[in-house]
Amino acid sequence: MKVEQRAPTSMEEKKEFDSVTFDQIQTISDVSKLRRLEQYMRDEGFTSTADAARVRLHEMGSRTFTDDEEVAKREAEVELSKAREELSSWKAELGALRQKKGARRANQEVPTVRDGVAGKAGGASITEVVEERFDAGEVEFMAEREKEKGNELFKAGEYKESVEAYDKSISLAPKAATLANRAAAKLKLKLYDGAIEDCTLALAQDPKYVKVLMRRAVARMELKRYEEAYEDIEVALEGAPGNKELQKMRDKVLRKMPQRVTQVEIEEVSDSDSDSDFGEEAPREEDVGKIEEIVDAEEDVGQVVEIAEEAPRAEPAKEVGRTRIQIEVCSDSSDEETSGDEQEQEEDKEEEEEVGAVRGPSATSSPSPAPPSAEELKAKGNAAYSSGDLRAALHWYTESIGREQCSAVYSNRTQVHLVMKNFESAISDCNSALDLDGSNIKATYRRARALKEAGRIVEALACLEIVKQKMPRRADIQGQIDELRRLKAEAEKEARVPSPEPKAAAKKSPAASPAVIKSPSQAKQDLPIPQSSTEFETNVRFMRKCPEDLARYVYQIPVEKFATLFKKTFTSEILGSTIEGLLAGFDHDSFSFCHEVLYSFTRADRFSITSKMLSSKHKACLRELFDRLSEAPTAGGADLASLKKGYGVK
Secondary structure (H helix, E strand, O other): OOOOOOOOOOHHHHHHHHOOOHHHHHHOOOHHHHHHHHHHHHHHOOHHHHHHHHHHHHHOOOOOHHHHHHHHHHHHHHHHHHHHHHHHHHHHHHHHHHHHHHHHHHHOOOOOOOHHHOOOOOOOOHHHHHHOOOOHHHHHHHHHHHHHHHHHHHHOOOHHHHHHHHHHHHHHOOOHHHHHHHHHHHHHOOOHHHHHHHHHHHHHHOOOOHHHHHHHHHHHHHOOOHHHHHHHHHHHHHHOOOOHHHHHHHHHHHHHOOOOOOOOOOOOOOHHHOOOOOOOOOOOOOOOOOOOOOOOOHHHHOOEEOOOOOOOOOOHHHOOOOOOOOOOOEOOOEOOOOOHHHHHHHHHHHHHHHHHHHHOOHHHHOOOOOOOOHHHHHHHHHHHHHOOOHHHHHHHHHHHHHHOEEHHHHHHHHHHHHHOOOHHHHHHHHHHHHHHOOOOHHHHHHHHHHHHHOOOHHHHHHHHHHHHHHOOOOHHHHHHHHHHHHHHHHHHHHHOOOOOOOOOOOOOOOOOOOOOOOOHHHHHOOOOOOOOHHHHHHHHHHHOOOHHHHHHHHHOOOHHHHHHHOOOOOOHHHHHHHHHHHHHOOOHHHHHHHHHHHHHHHOOOOHHHHHHOOOHHHHHHHHHHHHHHHHOOOOOOHHHHHHHHHHOOO
């Protein structure tokens, strides 16, 4: 029996579901698609949208997955009731037969004839008879029910019982999500080897299952298998590069890892690949592996963000207590657990108590040595890198960042990640460095290198264009730009090959796919959704030369992302570039998306000032965009007039 898929069938369908409206739901006639939409919205917690899809299904004479489960549950109960009745009837017949045989033995003194049960030993047992009544779909339903039972027991803190429920579910259908949940329960019971085994089985089904990689990393950290834990975290970061929890885990495991590991030889390369001295026009450093130094001058340090200081540590190897990391239950539906803040506070408190118990009264009587400063920790990282001890360098840079966030230290750690070929981690550190100091040209160059190695050619080219503007006399930079342009041209050439698919494409949501022609470069490679305002500005600065690319980039960003993406940094450049992209990809179907994006900007802290600082070109684009919005069939009347007034457009 083929099981109908409940989740969106593709990323395009997921984007369409994320931006669907109530009016659009009423136009959907595909029953399977409506069922997936209803289940997806209910799992994500959008009850009103799910209810709208459910009403639409009922109007069409169909049912939701939840309705199917209720019907299947009732049918299973009926079947179980019938099985019990048959079992009772069989017991009654067996009792009557025994009474009859007993009476015959009392009346006749002859040997008992056993033909009444002859041949019955080879027959099907009662259990087999009951099991034969369920097909594959019903078995899957029972497995899902046992998994949900395990989830409820987990939430109630009954971890041993939840493992038993998961055991039953896995015996019926060994799904990756159920194995992941059982691993979480075993972590709570401190059965770390069992948790690792379950995670490994789940990863055999889905090698990029991020939560499972996180849980196996936690178990390996508890067993002090830090190298293996670090490998799991790096693989997980490839699938979720912006995940803050993974970045915290990576920092924790780096602190726990031994300082002395096998040294890695760092190959020196020619000056054509050098990124070493981007602070000046005339380069002085000769190899790409050289680590930048932070001098006392404030302008070289970059913007420093102060964070809460951690408890003093004498050496990472002497830390007391095991690393504790929040564990979430992962299933096909959303499984709730204790909030992260409460759990972290509770774990921190336990860790402090353990440390206090080990230190004893002498810790309070004698003053503890002052913890090393961020600068001292950075110097240790530089020394470790120079000696080829990359893991130790990662450790000390991570410790330095924990003391004080600094753009240059993030850039140094980026260089280590590049040598170790951890390109997603390198990109993440570059983004952090540029968020702290947007003028850090070394971080921009290293970001270009990491993006190139990760296959994100368009973004890498945008970064190198910025570097070239700052350092126009560097011939090696121009050579790298030429190479990236060649790679981009090859991608465009491949994209021009005619596709066997029909030219007519299904109409999509404007938020998921703008009404623009897909450029050859984007046909081969789509830019990911930006994770910071710095990343957005860097990309649009280069894509402004191609309006189609800019439009596609802006329209792929979810509407709700605009309100948070530019919360800290909102400039006229950001606003103007967004307006350019909205205008380049505008058609009548994209009215709602444009309207919501423009409205979200009005809630920014510095909107009134920023909107007045738009260039004359961007103001002209804004006026034209509002003209097109006014001509759209779904124009908002008074709402649109109020929005125009907010932007100062007459």
